[in-house]
Each structure stands twice: as C-alpha cells, then as structure tokens.
C-alpha cells in the first residue's frame with residue numbers, strides 16, 4: 001500500500017496508567033513504526049483494552065482510515081500508519097460527496113412534493129434537474145478551493161449551455177440558491193466555504209470548468225453529479241459519483257447513495273414504496289436507516305462505508321467508517337444479480353437468457369444508478385450486468401467510482417469479454433466488448449463471462 005509516513009513519533013513516551021507502552025523488545029517506545037509489535041502476552045484485560053485503544057487512536061489521528069492495527073492472540077501489530085498517497089484527495093472528495101448528498105436529499109424532497117416543472121429534458125431526452133447542476137457546481141467549487149483551480153481538472157456530465165440561455169434565468173437562480181445553501185454548510189463537513197455568496201457567474205464558471213476531456217495522461221476527476229436521474233426524480237435510488245483518474249487508471253472512488261436502505265430487502269422495492277418508507281422512517285437517516293457514502297483508493301485492498309453526515313451531529317468521519325466486503329456466495333443458484341431498471345438502458349431479455357444459462361435462479365434486482373455497484377461492494381448482491389443497445393457508448397463517470405470500490409472490496413469488474421474497462425480514452429469506455437459484468441467473486445465472474453458468447457449467439461443484440 002502506498003504510504004508516505006511509516007512511523008509516528010510521540011512527543012513523550014506514552015504511559016497507560018501504570019502500563020508503559022513498550023514494544024516487543026520491552027523498551028519504552030516513543031516511536032511507532034509500521035510493523036511495531038506490542039505483546040499482549042501477560043497483560044491484564046483492562047491494560048490490553050487501553051493499549052488497543054491508544055494504538056487504534058493513532059490511525060484516527062492521521063485523519064484517514066486505511067492504516068490498520070492487527071491483532072492476534074499474542075500481539076498487536078501496527079501494519080500501516082499515516083496517510084497514503086491520496087489521503088488529502090480522499091478526505092476532500094468524501095466530504096464534498098457528503099455535502100452533495102445532503103443537497104440532493106433536499107432537492108429530491110422538494111421535487112416529490114411539487115409538480116414535474118423542475119424536471120428538464122436534455123437533447124437526448126434524458127432528465128436533468130436543479131440537483132444535477134447544483135452538485136456539479138458545488139463539487140467543482142470545493143475541489144478548486146481545496147487544490148487550486150490550476151491543479152484541478154474535471155470531466156463531468158452536465159454542461160453549462162442550457163443553463164446560460166436567456167430563458168433559463170429562473171432555473172439558473174434556483175441552481176445558484178441551491179449551491180449557496182449547500183456551501184454555507186461546508187464548515188459542518190470540515191471544509192471551507194466561500195467568504196461571500198456565489199453569484200450566477202461564479203456558479204456558471206464552476207460548472208463550465210468541468211470541461212476536461214480526460215485521456216491517457218495526467219490526472220483528472222470524473223464526476224456524475226446525479227447518477228440515475230430518472231430514479232432521483234421518481235423518489236427512488238440515485239448516486240453521486242466522484243472518481244480520480246491518473247494516467248488512465250482509476251485511483252480513488254467515492255460513491256454517495258443517499259437512499260441506500262438499511263435493510264437490503266428494501267432495495268428491490270418499487271419507488272412508490274420508497275416514498276412510503278421515507279414517511280415511515282426518520283428522514284434524518286439517523287444511525288443507519290438509509291444513506292451511505294462508500295469509498296476506496298487503488299491498491300489498498302479495502303473499501304469503506306460511512307453513514308450520511310448529519311450537520312447537527314458532527315461525526316469525525318474516519319472514525320465512523322466501517323470496512324465493507326463483497327459477498328462470499330459463489331453458487332449461481334443463491335446469487336442475486338442486479339441490472340438497470342430501464343429496458344432501454346440494458347437488455348433485460350439478454351440478461352434473462354444469460355441468467356438461465358449460468359443457473360441464476362433469483363429474480364433480477366432492478367435498481368437505478370451506481371447503487372448497483374454499491375450493492376455488490378457491500379455484499380448485498382453478487383452480480384451486476386449491463387448490456388446497452390448496440391451503438392450506445394458507456395460514459396466513464398457512470399462506472400469509475402463504482403468499479404474501484406467493488407475491486408477494492410474484493411470483487412471483479414470487466415467488460416463482457418473479460419477485459420478491464422478502459423478509462424484512458426476520454427469521455428467514453430472505448431473498445432468495450434458488449435457490456436459490463438461486475439461480480440463479488442472471480443468464480444461467478446468466470447462462469448458468466450464463459451456463458452456470454454453462448455447467450456449472445458441466440459440473442460438479437
């Protein structure tokens with residue numbers, strides 16, 4: 001794991017009550033290195049607890065969660081300390097996505113209680129709302145503020161043209177208001193907000209700045225401000241997806257899923273039930289009722305999840321993160337596969353044929369957005385398949401964050417030919433072979449890839 005900090009020095013030797021922190025050479029240890037081993041042996045339970053607590057605190061004090069303290073029967077071993085290469089990027093990205101989720105929750109609530117007048121159609125007839133532009137502006141502003149405009153390059157879904165038209169004044173002012181409402185909350189999320197309210201030109205600039213073309217060299221952020229806008233406007237699942245891509249490789253991913261239910265069974269409920277559920281359960285998403293942010297950095301072998309941040313209850317976020325892992329189920333008969341809700345986005349008949357050949361018995365779990373990737377990473381489902389109509393080119397922002405989170409949680413993501421997804425060719429996943437297959441484990445993945453050809457021959461795709 002990349003690490004630029006391999007030791008941590010105490011200002012004074014630590015003393016736990018009467019227990020001095022000593023390492024396995026029994027020397028008082030003012031410095032803890034990666035690999036430092038603290039013997040449990042002979043220690044009393046309360047001393048063990050204190051020792052574990054203090055050593056665990058070290059990782060939290062580094063403001064990042066990927067260091068780890070391992071325990072065995074005799075020792076407590078510090079396996080890694082200090083921030084990894086992307087700690088600052090991860091910290092800012094997670095906070096920015098948390099803010100974006102909170103923005104989306106407010107807009108979704110207001111959309112559901114009003115008419116459809118706030119939902120607009122793009123040239124390709126897909127929906128776009130105040131939330132899509134507002135999240136893009138907010139995250140663009142936060143990234144620029146945190147890393148400097150010149151150092152930040154963003155490739156994002158929404159463009160600025162339709163918002164800048166003279167007849168879009170009402171829409172633009174709604175976006176400006178939403179962005180400002182969100183940015184004033186920045187300090188609650190541990191970020192700096194603007195000194196004064198942003199004007200229309202600031203907001204348009206922030207959206208327009210997301211004009212990176214991506215490509216094979218350098219580093220850029222890929223942002224889908226609201227993925228699954230259709231789910232969003234229907235009061236259902238959607239995601240905020242942010243990934244960092246370096247020299248064509250996804251190195252960091254953050255996925256905000258504000259409506260991810262505490263009980264995985266609720267994922268399969270029709271959107272109308274979600275509305276009922278949201279009335280039945282506290283909208284504050286207290287504890288784990290609904291909503292989470294998932295994240296991972298490349299090569300860490302770990303993926304994390306934290307609950308949605310509550311502005312009135314400040315959670316020190318690395319401390320509230322828990323590790324997630326893909327499902328261990330590798331028997332197709334027991335596996336759940338997810339796919340897009342809309343037939344026009346992925347062929348349901350093709351995946352039904354494929355499922356039959358592979359021996360998947362359960363009904364498909366149809367969920368809007370990259371929440372499907374989240375379900376695989378959390379181990380709530382085993383397979384995700386998407387086969388768009390021929391001629392449709394998948395966009396990188398629809399897959400980057402989800403892919404890395406599944407991979408670091410132990411899963412496999414490829415195209416339908418078994419090749420890795422290529423994020424180095426600009427906006428689209430060029431060269432994608434037919435579709436996308438993501439699985440919790442390699443065994444299931446292999447079985448599906450092997451069956452794609454057989455199923456493909458009898459399909460009309």
Ligand SMILES: Nc1ncnc2c1ncn2[C@@H]1O[C@H](COP(=O)(O)OS(=O)(=O)O)[C@@H](OP(=O)(O)O)[C@H]1O
Nearest residue numbers: 226227228229340341342344345367368369388392
């Ligand atoms: N025709 C077509 N074919 C395939 N894919 C398409 C198509 N049109 C759109 N999209 C992209 O799909 C994104 C939503 O994907 P989902 O898997 O969530 O689909 S679904 O909404 O559940 O049906 C959606 O992302 P958002 O625009 O961010 O919602 C689109 O990028």
Ligand SMILES: [Mg+2]
Nearest residue numbers: 224227228398
């Ligand atoms: Mg999308």
Ligand SMILES: [Mg+2]
Nearest residue numbers: 157224226227
């Ligand atoms: Mg989108």
Ligand SMILES: [Mg+2]
Nearest residue numbers: 126127157229
């Ligand atoms: Mg869209």
